[in-house]
Amino acid sequence: MQRFKAEFFKALAHPLRIRILEVLAEGEKSVNEIQTHVGSEGSAVSQQLQILRAKNIVSGTKDGNKVIYTLKDPMIIELLAVARQIFNNHLVDTITILDRFKDDEEVPAAPKN
Amino acid sequence: MQRFKAEFFKALAHPLRIRILEVLAEGEKSVNEIQTHVGSEGSAVSQQLQILRAKNIVSGTKDGNKVIYTLKDPMIIELLAVARQIFNNHLVDTITILDRFKDDEEVPAAPKN
DNA sequence: GTAATCTATTATTATATATTCAAATAATCA
């Protein structure tokens, strides 16, 4: 159970693979389209897709000399959304801390606490 | 953005760390309690907590010679739940495929399609 | 007060795994 999860999260633990999933979240795409969207070269994209295929996160269907990729489970979209929310919360926290720091700086005689 | 997410997922890409987070999802715990729950030895747990701290996923508060750990963002709980759902969907898919395979086996004269 | 005990963390190192890049290969189309 935890093992599966760890492997799953490992598949997500890479910027390009996240980007690919976000592109596929908008709808099925050929490798060429994915390449264009993520701005990486062919073998890099192909390799990352191979990892995502191996982990059953995406699937590819041949269409002539093209391959169309889709997300295997739409819940990936939700997972990415939750992660984005956590990121935003983290950002808010960071900004809040900076604001506090700024306030302290403006009050030289702050209590020693 | 993707970088942060990748680092975040990397922190989740380990069985023991997932287990720790699941334990903390039930409420704050001392290291000793976490150890008992996950059944790993002290330095292993401590090292994984260090990684989770470094990624701002958990925070530890000293209480005498004990340290109490909590999740920094309760949305981690939701993320783990979504991941669990994806796992379950995957399991269902796998079982469905096995069922199909079984059916085919029982019908020797299956269509060639 | 000191030593022992408890709780937790850090450091170190061998080993495993992942990433990156470029070249080679394979399948399909015109």
Place this chain on the structure above:
DNA sequence: TGATTATTTGAATATATAATAATAGATTAC
């Protein structure tokens, strides 16, 4: 056959994991 699309391979490099010993801080016992 050459062009297009995509995948695989190989190797250098980077990063993660796991186990053990050492260290640090707080509490308790004598």
